[in-house]
Every structure is written in C-alpha cells, then in structure tokens.
Amino acid sequence: MSYSVGRLDKLVEKNRVHRDVYTNPEVFDLEMERLWGRAWVYVGHESQVSQAGEFITTSIGTEPVVLSRDKFGQVHVLYNRCGHKGAKVAAHKTGKTSMFRCPYHGWSYHLDGKLNVVPHDRGYDDTGFDREDPQFSMQPVARVASHRGFVFASLAGDGPDLKTFLGATIATIDNMCDRSPVGKVEVVGSSLPYMHDCNWKMFIENLNDAVHPMVAHASVGHATRKVVDGLPEGAPTPGEAEIISPFGGSYEFFDSLGCRTMPFGHSFMGGKGSIHSSYSEIPGYMESMVASYGQKKVDEILSQNRHNTTVYPSFTLKDAVQVARVCRPIAVDKTLIESWHFRLVGAPEEMLHRTITYSRLINSPASMVGPDDWDCYERMQNSLQSESAHWVDMRRFIGQEKLEGDVTVSPGTSDQASRNQYKAWSAYMTGEVA
Amino acid sequence: MLTASKNEASDLREIEAFLYREADLLDAGNLRAWRDLFTEDGTYWLPISPDQDDPLGHISIIYEDKMMMAIRAENFGHRLAASMQYAVRSSHIVANTRLQERSADGSEIVVKSNFQAVIYYRTQSVYAGTCTHKLRREESDWRIVQKRVDLINCDADHKSIVIYI
C-alpha cells in the first residue's frame, strides 16, 4: 500500500475532501480494514433468525458473514469461510439447518461455528491437527451486540460498546419499535436490493443532503402534482402522492427540519417533524396504540419523526415508515443497497402496506426517486476522474453549528452531516479512536 | 380452468395480436397509450420473488395502479430528471402464448406468455420471463386488469429500471 497514514490525513480538510476518497481502490481497501473493520456494522434483525437453526448470509464490509441462531437460542455472527480450504460455506440468503456443511470436502460446523465433523479424519492422525483450534472452525467475529433485535457486529475486539457507539441514534431504533402497540418490530420477507455503480460514501452522504431533493427529485414532484391536480375535485389525496410529494419540498422546508450530527459520524434530519409528518391516519392504529400505552405516551411516541437516521457507515433507518437500508460496499465503485421492511407487531396490517408502498415508490430500482439519485452518484463516480480538479466541496453553512449536548444542530441544507462523517472517517482511517 | 371452445384458436390469435400491440407501445416508449390499455382498476405488477402472491404486504419491484402509471408517463423523459437524460429503447419478443383461464361468459381471461425484452438504457440488458395478463372484454376490445411480469431474475441485484417491462 502506498497510502501512508500521513497521506490519508491529507485527504480530508475542514470544508472539502480529496476525490481519492471516492475513486482510489487503495483507499477503499484501507477503509475495509480500518473503518468497516472496526465500526459497529449492522448485520440483521433477530426476527430473521427467530428459530433455532435459522440463518441469513450477508457481509460486513467485504467480509462474508453468517448470522445464525443456535439450539440454545444464542445468536452468532460467523465468518462465512470454511476452516478447511476457505470456501464459502452457506450460499443461500436465508435458510434453516441443523448444521453448516461445506459442499467441497464435507467439513461441518455447529450453528455457533464450532467444528463438528471432518470426513475421513484418519488422515489427520499424528499431523498435529487440533480440532479445537479456531482456525479450523467458522470463526466468530470479534464482537456482537444487539438493541431491540437490531444486531450489529464489530470485527475489532476493542472500541466503544454498541450503546455508546449508537448514541443519540438509539432513540430512532427505540421510536420505531415503540410505534408497535407491543413494542416490537419484525422483518417481513426478503430485501429489496439495488446495485449502485458508485462509492458507498456517495449513498451515505446523500441521506442527509437536503440541498438535492428540490433539484434531483423535481421531475417526480412535478409529475405527481400534475396528476393529483387533475383528479376530480374533493377526491382524497392518494397515499402514493403523500409519500412522493415531500421529496419536492422547498429549501426552506428542509432548512427548518434541521440536521443533527453526533459522534462516530451519525446524523439525522428533523426530530419533531419530517417528510413523513403529514401522512393520514390508518384506521385502528391509534386505538391499538392508546390501548397499550395511554394517550399521553402515544402522543410522545408519535411526535418523534426523524428522517434518514444514519448510523455510520452501514445503516439508515426511517422510524416513522419502518424501513431500513443497509449499505454493503463491494468495490471502490460498486455498492449494494438493501432495503428491509418491518412490521409493527400488533398494529393493523395497513401500516405494513404503507411501509411497503413507501419503499416501492422511493427505494426500488424501478421507482421514480432512487434512479435519479443513482444517476447523480454515477455521474460523480465518473467525472471525479477528471484531472481538472481534485477536491469535493462541503462548506455549506460551515461555522453555523450549534451544540446541544453532544448533538450538533445545523440548518437542514448544511453540509454538516458530510463534514461530520469525514471527521469520523479520518479518526478511523488514521487510527485514532473515533 | 380453461373451458374448451371451438373458437379457441381464433381467440388466441386475437389475444396474441393484443399482446403484440401492448409490447409495441412499450417499445415505442408511448406510456400514455400503453396506460390506456388498462381497465380503470388495472394494475401492473413486477414481483421481487418467484411465486409471490402478495403485492401489498411484501415488497415488489413495481406494483402500480392507473394513477401511478399516469405519474410515470409524466415523469418519463422529463427534462429535469437526471435518470431520463438517456435514450430508452426496448425490443420485446412475446411467445408461447397460452390461455390459462376463461370466465363462464368469456368476458375475462387469463393468458400466459413468455417474453424476452432487450432494453437499451445506458447499457444493453436482457430481461426474460413469464407474463400473466388478466384481460377483460370492454366494449369491443380487450383491456388489461393486471399485467404481472415474473422475471427469471426477479430477486437479482438490479440496477435502475426506468420503464415497464
């Protein structure tokens, strides 16, 4: 690697970053080791492995992993690598099994990753082979922790605990769960994958970039308004229009939401209001909530409304819509985004239908919102190769941040969320504690 | 179940002609005229998993009613959309058409067909699979109650899809 720590440090200045952070494959490899290899990364939700023997396969950075539940009910995150020749052991996205078995030479493993059977193991007699040696297992990742069923893992043995890491973003997870009358959410079905031809950070930076919707999502805003205006007078606003329209919200609207940033690169927009605030009520939902919590507590729960809580670097959540998106870097210019959809356990099924509609209209590769973002990321990935300039600016509203405890508040169209991400990025990449 | 009909062969030819016309409108990028082929309660469905039976409680790639089709027609080629600054050209081949169901009075039918669609949008991609058209006879012509497109790679990691398949 030709990238020294000293050089990495020079890629980030207080109001701009060098284009190498998006385009240089060496920087990407170092990110996998230093950032994705140390941060708490979202793996999956416990409801996806609710029964013993269930597993899902995913990745942490570029490391293939399995999330499994053993027969004692314990959840594990294991490297998806056979302890024998290194083949990927589990290939299915989800499954249920009594053990993992490598299809190459038949080594099998318990759901906690410990070596079970080695076929024809006479050949290992007197070779020094020790079946207890972790190198011959499917190794567990260094640390696993969960909050309200959301499982995170860190490939590093040391660092802050999950609660410290999540900080103020924990209230987004809590709020999403509390929106269920029984305080529980569960994943519904398979994910919605969307392959992006861009660096992972372009997606993450865009989450709290409120200067782009007015421009990048103008067309779908116009198209929606035109069609809704043509509806017969007195017709109710279709749910789809309620979902799409705020994407064309004004700069002033987004500024008033405000952007909040916090340690470790996290951020969210809004708090008491968001682009989801004016959805109409779904019959039966309020009743079920009030029956569980009482009116006062329900008002408190529903008054929190955050837009795109970003848990840097891997995860973003919409508490009011029950959609999570997971960022999975593949190469310096390739990133898989997976949307996951949650049911508010005990709530009317129409709440789930809105979650699903939202994601189809906004997150789907065939939506009229995601592809415009996609295209802008890809344009950056391409034209950042230009030798005409080497820096990417992020100075909007710099110096106008206000501190509220360890949360920094800025106007919604500030670049503060990006600046805050690069503060964490530098700390990870240069080896300081983030 | 399919009720045998002595007119089955001619029905099938008529239905095929309708499916070709539908594919033609998509290939011409004429989303307004294409939308007019649907009944007022018509839907277009692009499921994300094989054998998906629920468009409401499970994510799909596309599930749109006529209002969404109208928005999409307005948005298609919009000068303000970054994703629309490229040519979108497609070529559908529709084949293996077979009648699956017919209502007693013959006014509603379900017809399956196989298709291959080559779509040129930034790069050239091939989509293939099965279409299930639920058609209703309204006045003298067929109208689409639902077009369901089951891609053989419905659960793949797709990039942007900017037109109905």
Ligand SMILES: [Fe+2]
């Ligand atoms: Fe966007």
